[in-house]
Amino acid sequence: MSNIHFHPSNDTLARYADGDLDPAFSIMMSAHLEYCSGCRQRINELETSNTQVLESIPEEPLTSDLTAMLSQILSQPVEPVKLEVEPDPSSGVLKLDNKEFHLPRALQRHSDEIGTWSRLPGKIQRAPISTGGKSKMNFIYMEPDSSLPEHTHQGQEITLVLSGKFIDENASYGPGDFIVQTNEHKHSPRTQAEQDCLCLTLLDAPLHFTSGLATLLNPFSQLFFR
Ligand SMILES: [Zn+2]
Incomplete structure (x- = not known):
């Protein structure tokens, strides 16, 4: 059970998942996500559904080789968002x-x-x-x-x-x-x-x-x- 009671809005979460926030706002969001497993989960779901939107783009205009290559890339498992950065002990x-x-x-x-x-x-x-x-x-x-x-x-x-x-x-x-x-x-x-x-x-x-x-x-x- 989380002790966090105040979270970013759904709109803000969606914009973060789309990479649509300015750098300073993104830093605030990334920092919140380090504290908040609930919002991390939401971001993972949003990113997964973004990938599904990509998968649903029609294939007709592409040559079959390219289509095969793309579908192979898209069939790879979706990696969860990597928030971790190697901690530098002096700067933390x-x-x-x-x-x-x-x-x-x-x-x-x-x-x-x-x-x-x-x-x-x-x-x-x-x-x-x-x-x-x-x-x-x-x-x-x-x-x-x-x-x-x-x-x-x-x-x-x-x-x-x-x-x-x-x-x-x-x-x-x-x-x-x-x-x-x-x-x-x-x-x-x-x-x-x-x-x-x-x-x-x-x-x-x-x-x-x-x-x-x-x-x-x-x-x-x-x-x-x-
Ligand atoms: Zn949260």
Whole structure:
């Protein structure tokens, strides 16, 4: 029984199986799949049905030799998706505040692209990961008993919990949870005492702070979007 309660949508899974997501989104998805056997299973099913669609393409236009060769290729057993990459022991660990976090393999490949850590208001630390594309990927580390002021999103925010736990008005989120928020959602994430949380986030626009004094942060919300 999985402890993961938040998963990518069926549409996102289908687009991943089709190779249709941009590189940063794909990294988020690959990392979630390392935690989530249920979604791995769904991806395998989708890839198998993609192969069956290929098999059903009519053969008439092809010469018989080519047809024979193709049908031989297509009759090979379908290999399951290979998510595993040889782990490099030096790149698999993220060190922060005398703590060590094991990174998903999907991120280990990008360990050279992790920028420097900076402190944000509310006992939050952040490090960017340059993945190219227009959306921004960041590690967000929330110390125990920390909070991010209430905010909404001008675009889409995807959060993947890598370690620990955070809570907001709606739920509690643990490792592997894949949380998609848009401008319809408003939330103030926080951690409980003695419980930190490391997340990976992908933003396609700066955050917008909504409550009281926190609205003063809006000029700085670009900080979350680098
Ligand atoms: Zn899942």
